[in-house]
Amino acid sequence: MTQTMIGIVGGSGLYDIPGLAGAEWQEVETPWGAPSDAILVGELGGVRLAFLPRHGRGHVHSPTTVPYRANIDAMKRLGVTDLVSVSACGSFREEMAPGDFVIVDQFIDRTFARDKTFFGDGCVAHVSLAHPTCPRLGTACREAASAQGVHVHDGGTYLAMEGPQFSSAAESKLYRAWGADVIGMTNMPEAKLAREAELCYASVAMITDYDSWHPDHGSVDITAIIETLGANAEAARGLVAALPGKLDAERATCPHGCDRALDHAIMTARDR
Ligand code: ADE
Numbered sequence: 001m002t003q004t005m006i007g008i009v010g011g012s013g014l015y016d017i018p019g020l021a022g023a024e025w026q027e028v029e030t031p032w033g034a035p036s037d038a039i040l041v042g043e044l045g046g047v048r049l050a051f052l053p054r055h056g057r058g059h060v061h062s063p064t065t066v067p068y069r070a071n072i073d074a075m076k077r078l079g080v081t082d083l084v085s086v087s088a089c090g091s092f093r094e095e096m097a098p099g100d101f102v103i104v105d106q107f108i109d110r111t112f113a114r115d116k117t118f119f120g121d122g123c124v125a126h127v128s129l130a131h132p133t134c135p136r137l138g139t140a141c142r143e144a145a146s147a148q149g150v151h152v153h154d155g156g157t158y159l160a161m162e163g164p165q166f167s168s169a170a171e172s173k174l175y176r177a178w179g180a181d182v183i184g185m186t187n188m189p190e191a192k193l194a195r196e197a198e199l200c201y202a203s204v205a206m207i208t209d210y211d212s213w214h215p216d217h218g219s220v221d222i223t224a225i226i227e228t229l230g231a232n233a234e235a236a237r238g239l240v241a242a243l244p245g246k247l248d249a250e251r252a253t254c255p256h257g258c259d260r261a262l263d264h265a266i267m268t269a270r271d272r
Contacts, residue, residue, distance in 0.1 A: 007080035011087035045244030063185035090211035160188035
């Protein structure tokens with residue numbers, strides 16, 4: 001058995017976790033440089049928890065410049081076993097409305113200007129991403145979010161775009177036709193790196209807008225997003241507070257194999 005440690009990577013609007021016992025901001029060094037910020041470590045509901053504001057306090061990292069490898073590595077070094085991404089997103093579906101949360105279970109990665117792997121320099125690995133999120137952790141997040149009275153969608157495909165500009169209407173309609181449900185700028189390469197780090201990963205995408213495909217909603221602008229973000233962030237704080245109650249303080253190996261992702265993934269000969 002391993003001690004559960006929850007990691008939260010908080011997106012826009014979520015910059016701290018109230019009620020964290022013994023909370024302390026810790027600086028963590030990694031071979032990939034510094035994470036987005038110091039990491040707030042403490043205990044919530046009897047479970048250890050580490051919180052990292054993805055964009056840094058004061059929102060200083062753009063989606064492209066977030067140090068994704070350092071962030072995941074730092075969480076791993078602190079002992080995180082269960083990593084939850086909380087982020088804002090746009091919706092491609094009428095029924096997925098602003099204020100709703102989506103427990104993402106698939107990704108389409110359209111980012112192109114980010115370091116996406118820990119491997120490749122002397123050691124080559126190809127992990128499976130067929131099922132990029134952990135269903136066990138996703139269920140815990142869904143239950144914790146539902147308990148806040150949020151309308152939660154169980155499953156959805158997240159299209160990760162490079163940004164920082166929002167999509168054109170033509171792109172928005174294209175991504176919709178591809179079957180994407182929501183769009184954001186930060187879950188990739190985060191999900192890929194979490195898998196390489198053998199962390200259970202779940203993504204809670206909080207809808208702020210209808211992107212730019214919807215005939216009755218104008219183009220996306222940041223002022224409208226920030227208005228919805230406030231309410232979403234309040235529900236996200238409730239979700240985080242409820243999460244320890246949904247996970248055991250000690251955990252066995254992940255039934256979905258997230259914590260053994262490298263067992264059959266490394267190609268480089270061991271005796272090199
Ligand atoms: N984050 C919030 N809304 C978004 C959108 N429409 N596109 C990309 N990222 C977003």
